[in-house]
Amino acid sequence: MKPIKGFSLKKVRAESAFKRTLVIMALVMIVIAAGIFLTLLVQSLPSIKALGGHYLSGKTWDPVSDIYGALPFLLGTLLTSFLALLISIPFSYAIAIYLGEYNPKGWLSGFLKNIVELVAAVPSVIYGFWALVVLVPMVRAIETKVGAAPYGVGILTASLVLAIMIIPYAASLGRELIRLVPSSLKEGAYSLGATRYEVLKNVTLPYTKSGLFAGLLLSLGRALGETMAVTMVIGNTNILPTSIFSPSNTMASVIANEFTEADRTVYLSALIELGLVLFLVTVVINLVGRMIIKRFTNE
Amino acid sequence: MESTIISSKNFNAYFGANHVVKNVSIEIPQNNIIAVMGPSGCGKTTYLRCINRMHELIPGATTEGEMKLHKDNIYEMNPILVRLRIGMVFQRPNPFPNLSIYDNVIAGYKLNGMKLQRAERDNIVEGSLRKAALWNEVKDTLHKKGTFLSGGQQQRLCIARAIAMEPEVLLLDEPTSALDPISTASVEELLFDLKKNYTLVLVTHNMQQAARVSDKTAFFYLGELVEYDKTKEMFTNPKDNRTQSYITGRFS
Amino acid sequence: MMNPKLRYRLVKSKSVEWIIVLFAFLITVPLIAIIFFVLKTGISKISWHFFTNIPKPVGEAGGGIANALVGSLLIVLVAALIAVPIGILCGIYLSENKDSKLASYSRLAVDVLQGTPSIVTGIVIYFWLVKPLGTFSAVSGSVALAIMMLPIVIRSTEETLKLLPSSLKEAGLALGLPYHKVILRVVVPCGFSGILSGVMLSVARIAGETAPLLFTAFGNPYISTNVLKPMQSLPLLIFNYATSPYEEWHDLAWGASLILLIWVLLLNITTKLITRKWKVQL
Ligand SMILES: Nc1ncnc2c1ncn2[C@@H]1O[C@H](COP(=O)(O)OP(=O)(O)OP(=O)(O)O)[C@@H](O)[C@H]1O
Numbered sequence: 081m082k083p084i085k086g087f088s089l090k091k092v093r094a095e096s097a098f099k100r101t102l103v104i105m106a107l108v109m110i111v112i113a114a115g116i117f118l119t120l121l122v123q124s125l126p127s128i129k130a131l132g133g134h135y136l137s138g139k140t141w142d143p144v145s146d147i148y149g150a151l152p153f154l155l156g157t158l159l160t161s162f163l164a165l166l167i168s169i170p171f172s173y174a175i176a177i178y179l180g181e182y183n184p185k186g187w188l189s190g191f192l193k194n195i196v197e198l199v200a201a202v203p204s205v206i207y208g209f210w211a212l213v214v215l216v217p218m219v220r221a222i223e224t225k226v227g228a229a230p231y232g233v234g235i236l237t238a239s240l241v242l243a244i245m246i247i248p249y250a251a252s253l254g255r256e257l258i259r260l261v262p263s264s265l266k267e268g269a270y271s272l273g274a275t276r277y278e279v280l281k282n283v284t285l286p287y288t289k290s291g292l293f294a295g296l297l298l299s300l301g302r303a304l305g306e307t308m309a310v311t312m313v314i315g316n317t318n319i320l321p322t323s324i325f326s327p328s329n330t331m332a333s334v335i336a337n338e339f340t341e342a343d344r345t346v347y348l349s350a351l352i353e354l355g356l357v358l359f360l361v362t363v364v365i366n367l368v369g370r371m372i373i374k375r376f377t378n379e
Numbered sequence: 380m381e382s383t384i385i386s387s388k389n390f391n392a393y394f395g396a397n398h399v400v401k402n403v404s405i406e407i408p409q410n411n412i413i414a415v416m417g418p419s420g421c422g423k424t425t426y427l428r429c430i431n432r433m434h435e436l437i438p439g440a441t442t443e444g445e446m447k448l449h450k451d452n453i454y455e456m457n458p459i460l461v462r463l464r465i466g467m468v469f470q471r472p473n474p475f476p477n478l479s480i481y482d483n484v485i486a487g488y489k490l491n492g493m494k495l496q497r498a499e500r501d502n503i504v505e506g507s508l509r510k511a512a513l514w515n516e517v518k519d520t521l522h523k524k525g526t527f528l529s530g531g532q533q534q535r536l537c538i539a540r541a542i543a544m545e546p547e548v549l550l551l552d553e554p555t556s557a558l559d560p561i562s563t564a565s566v567e568e569l570l571f572d573l574k575k576n577y578t579l580v581l582v583t584h585n586m587q588q589a590a591r592v593s594d595k596t597a598f599f600y601l602g603e604l605v606e607y608d609k610t611k612e613m614f615t616n617p618k619d620n621r622t623q624s625y626i627t628g629r630f631s
Numbered sequence: 632m633m634n635p636k637l638r639y640r641l642v643k644s645k646s647v648e649w650i651i652v653l654f655a656f657l658i659t660v661p662l663i664a665i666i667f668f669v670l671k672t673g674i675s676k677i678s679w680h681f682f683t684n685i686p687k688p689v690g691e692a693g694g695g696i697a698n699a700l701v702g703s704l705l706i707v708l709v710a711a712l713i714a715v716p717i718g719i720l721c722g723i724y725l726s727e728n729k730d731s732k733l734a735s736y737s738r739l740a741v742d743v744l745q746g747t748p749s750i751v752t753g754i755v756i757y758f759w760l761v762k763p764l765g766t767f768s769a770v771s772g773s774v775a776l777a778i779m780m781l782p783i784v785i786r787s788t789e790e791t792l793k794l795l796p797s798s799l800k801e802a803g804l805a806l807g808l809p810y811h812k813v814i815l816r817v818v819v820p821c822g823f824s825g826i827l828s829g830v831m832l833s834v835a836r837i838a839g840e841t842a843p844l845l846f847t848a849f850g851n852p853y854i855s856t857n858v859l860k861p862m863q864s865l866p867l868l869i870f871n872y873a874t875s876p877y878e879e880w881h882d883l884a885w886g887a888s889l890i891l892l893i894w895v896l897l898l899n900i901t902t903k904l905i906t907r908k909w910k911v912q913l
């Protein structure tokens with residue numbers, strides 16, 4: 081057999097080592113994801129054992145007297161996130177429809193698209209800082225006008241900054257989905273004499289319905305888990321919110337504020353249980369949202 | 380007397396449960412061009428890919444039976460050694476898009492980390508491109524990307540890349556089916572030249588091409604080797620009526 | 632004369648269009664305003680001194696953010712060193728073994744990581760690294776950030792490699808290249824721009840992350856390059872100083888915000904430009 085220039089079989093052995101490495105990397109992801117869940121679960125056990133079901137329904141969170149009720153934070157989280165979602169919808173849908181349907185090309189939409197992509201990259205701590213300095217006084221002025229206690233910080237402020245933060249994300253997602261509508265469908269409607277609005281209402285929106293719903297879920301998932309900007313403007317108050325002007329706390333912001341101070345096992349564990357709940361909720365929302373989108377894009 | 384370079388005996392290939400190459404026994408003599416013909420889906424490509432062990436890379440694909448290079452069982456050798464000794468050219472030209480023309484030709488050495496002297500490298504590149512009848516067209520643009528060439532040039536570049544490794548056998552799967560008539564003619568001419576140094580196995584749908592360039596022709600039908608004979612003999616005097624129907628165009 | 636029904640429909644269509652345009656562009660006003668506000672407020676706080684000094688104690692004017700700059704660069708660098716190889720290799724596995732059981736579980740795990748709130752990642756790394764090591768440390772922050780980078784790097788690698796034609800891989804294998812050489816020297820270079828853009832976007836994404844660093848890197852008023860000790864970072868500094876009651880610290884936080892914003896935006900913009908330029912022609 082003729083020898084082959086500069087070739088040795090030794091180099092070939094690396095092949096199976098490489099394949100094994102790839103498999104290990106795929107396993108590492110599973111280990112990390114499972115590890116996160118198990119760590120949260122194990123560290124929550126003292127709190128789960130000590131507090132049981134009262135934990136989620138308890139209205140008082142008073143670590144000094146060892147009372148841990150998470151209801152104020154559940155409510156605070158839900159209120160801020162849903163309010164933010166509500167505020168963001170008209171804007172993110174408008175951008176998505178404009179970029180995806182009305183004017184997909186042209187410099188004006190290029191400009192809008194770039195703005196949206198740039199602001200999506202701004203770190204949340206900067207949004208928080210801006211909100212603290214600019215938004216808080218504005219909300220305080222509103223509160224004075226309507227006769228609410230002029231804290232400035234609170235659920236409304238947090239929702240506003242959250243809304244601003246999720247608009248770019250929701251808009252980009254919506255735009256991608258709307259562009260998936262087959263042009264043949266739209267052309268069919270136009271050829272029957274439909275107006276732009278009628279095509280939007282009767283073709284584009286029905287076609288993208290499930291995708292847009294999934295987009296809402298994913299945006300909600302983001303809002304629920306967002307920590308810094310909210311922590312900076314929500315007022316950090318552990319009582320049940322009574323109105324949208326109330327200072328409050330979300331699950332994420334309580335953890336951010338109290339984790340390094342928690343000096344007793346049950347206290348720390350109660351905080352981690354908040355993390356566990358937050359993790360489960362956002363992960364489920366994300367998985368469902370992704371599943372719907374995957375199904376939608378494969379159709 | 381010519382010696383046999385590739386021989387298969389009762390060779391079978393499967394995609395999962397789908398039996399695509401059935402009991403094929405064939406002896407390929409050295410320095411010949413063997414044409415492999417047959418209707419679409421009859422297993423020509425699959426058989427060809429079994430010779431250099433590319434078939435087994437497809438998930439679920441398996442083989443069975445004997446396949447030899449000289450006296451050695453190909454399926455007992457290291458597949459990488461097999462592929463170094465049996466080169467392959469594909470239906471669609473597939474030069475490496477990230478490499479220059481020069482680097483494409485010595486890709487087999489370069490990417491494998493086989494060290495070569497500068498002069499040696501230049502020699503291999505020029506020699507292979509000359510053999511592939513591409514040297515004159517690209518000698519001034521050796522450092523441009525290979526993907527800037529025309530389809531026919533790209534295919535000849537792929538042939539140069541394969542013969543740079545000095546394989547003993549070259550497998551070609553419809554190398555001209557994506558090319559225009561002029562490029563086809565230049566590739567055919569090239570095949571004829573290559574015969575001096577290599578053994579070529581050429582899958583083709585084009586009967587004139589088979590008649591023009593090949594010494595022997597193998598006719599496949601539904602995975603079976605129906606007839607294998609001197610090309611002239613096969614085209615003038617087919618033994619099997621399936622071959623007869625095929626070459627007279629009664630099924631495609 | 633146009634029939635009134637048709638005219639009504641056209642007017643309605645036109646008005647909806649205007650409302651949509653109005654909403655779409657109305658929101659750009661605060662978005663642009665935020666960026667300009669940071670630029671305007673931050674620029675006046677920046678000087679050479681600002682880059683080379685560490686923060687002054689409360690009550691003293693001046694001071695800089697050298698500790699946070701060094702820390703941020705180091706923490707992000709270490710995070711990238713961890714996440715990029717693992718992420719690319721995992722992405723290769725997923726694109727190479729599309730239908731395997733392991734791939735589908737691994738993909739699910741990546742989805743879970745993507746959905747995990749960053750503060751939760753911080754908590755978990757606290758138990759994985761900070762507690763066992765007995766101290767807050769830069770490296771634990773890097774690991775937390777690396778976990779956030781992974782889904783982005785993995786996805787972009789997988790998506791990029793999936794789009795490459797299989798003929799490329801076959802060309803390499805038929806030349807007698809071993810599998811790992813085909814992947815590392817043919818497939819990955821051909822998908823280079825896609826993978827690179829994923830890596831850069833993931834860096835841009837974590838460069839501004841604060842929450843996972845709160846209980847890991849923790850922060851440090853002095854310059855430190857020991858990754859086993861607490862370290863400052865730009866987002867941590869911004870958070871701590873922005874929420875402090877001191878005017879001088881606010882000034883530092885604004886300067887730091889500007890630097891962080893420029894860093895993140897530049898990464899995003901270069902990513903776009905590079906992706907366009909280095910696209911391998913297939
Ligand atoms: N990757 C694959 N997976 C499963 N089955 C395959 C695959 N490739 C080919 N086959 C099947 O194997 C059989 C033989 O295919 P092959 O490609 O060898 O035919 P061929 O003779 O080369 O045809 P053509 O002239 O069209 O190239 C066909 O029935 C085909 O459906």
Ligand SMILES: [Mg+2]
Pocket residue numbers: 423424425552
């Ligand atoms: Mg074929």
